[in-house]
Amino acid sequence: MPRYAFKVEYDGRPFSGWQRQADLPTVQGAVEAALARLEPGPHTIAAAGRTDAGVHARGQVCHADLARDWSPFTLLNALNHHLKPAPVAIVAAALVPPDWHARFSAVERRYLYRLLNRRARPTLEDGQVWQVPRPLDLDAMREGAGHLVGRHDFTTFRSSICQAKSPDKTLDALDIDRVEGPGGPELWFRLRARSFLHNQVRSIVGTLERVGAGAWTPDDVRTALEARSRPACGPVAPPYGLSLVAVGYPDDPFAEDDTGRA
Template identity: 65%
Template sequence: MPRFALQVEYDGAPFHGWQRQNDLPSVQGAIEHALGKVEKGVHKIAAAGRTDKGVHGIAQVAHCDMVRDWTPFRLSEAINYHLKPNPVSITACAQVPDTFHARFSAQERRYLFRILPRRAPVTHSRGFVWQVKQQLDLDAMREGASHLLGKHDFTTFRSTICQSLSPVKALDVLDIFEVETMHGTEVHFDVRARSFLHNQVRSFIGTLERVGSGSLQPIDVKTALEARDRQACGPVSPPHGLYLAGVTYETSPFDGSVVVG
């Protein structure tokens, strides 16, 4: 059975997360339903990351196994046709070896978080950016973020329902920078690691936003991390500012070269 890698873009607002759920809309469920229209039968796909309810995807990666030997272009066109009217799109498709696995072959996940510090209500970007009313001190947030880089026990920044066997993860990148948009200056967070705990990124952002607003000091991030106590975490940021922005593999499935599984 030929295997295909899919790059997926989606608006997370109408869905109860990526993962298939009984009687609740999910991104995975929408794609599997579309695949059932393309080729009759039950389809199960695997993805690089299971985003929560309301979290968006820019370049999620999933894989599926098909019976027919589709060309990637025809397969992506067929899936997109049957995905309508869901806000989900297959933006790239490539045939890959059966050793490729969207989740287990991934070497890095990249998340983007968008904050818009603005008093006037958000209109055009509503549901796609976290609006805060006060300006943020980026230097303070960067200093606080520096304490999170590297390998740590991130118990403070993991959800109480996290199913990961260990709270120890290695955070590779947490960059904070400003981006000019037509709606105002946004603060963007580029967060990268091989894998993440449940709610880890949103817990980082919620805590760092408190640093940027002056409610916490940068050293408080280090204190919270070392506490290894969920109660020491700042508020968890809302999901609608968060995007799964990309997944890195040893060789990209979508550049025309052979993928190493």
């Protein structure tokens, strides 16, 4: 059976996360239903990461084994036809080796969190950003973020229901930049790691917002990290500002992709 990799973009707001759940709308369920319209029978796809309810993706990656030999271009267009009107799109498709795995072959994940820093509530960007009306100290937030880069026990910054075997993770990068977004000034939090714990990114962003607001000092972030205790974490940022933007592999399966051509 040929194996295909897909790069998936979706708006997470209508879904109860990526992972299939009985009687609840999920992104995995939508993609598997579209596959079933092409090849009858149950389909099970594997993804690079399981995003939570309300979290978006621009570069989620999954794979599926199919019975037919599809051209990636035909497969992409057929899936997108059957995914309508759900806010899910296959933006690239590629034939991959039978031992390639969307999750286990990945070597890094990249997330972007967007914080809209203005007093007026968002309208056009509603559901895509976290609006914080108060001024935020970018330098203090960057100083606090510096305590989190590297390998640490991230117990403080993971959900109490996280199923990871170990809280030890290496955060390779945590950059915070002020950008002029389409609706005004934004803070962009860019995080990169091989893998993340459940709620890790949103826990970090919510804690750093407290630093920017002056409620925490940058050193309080280090104290919270060293506490290795979930109650020591700051507030968890809402899901709708977060997007999985890219998944990295030793050999990019989409490097020679032409399925997005007009």
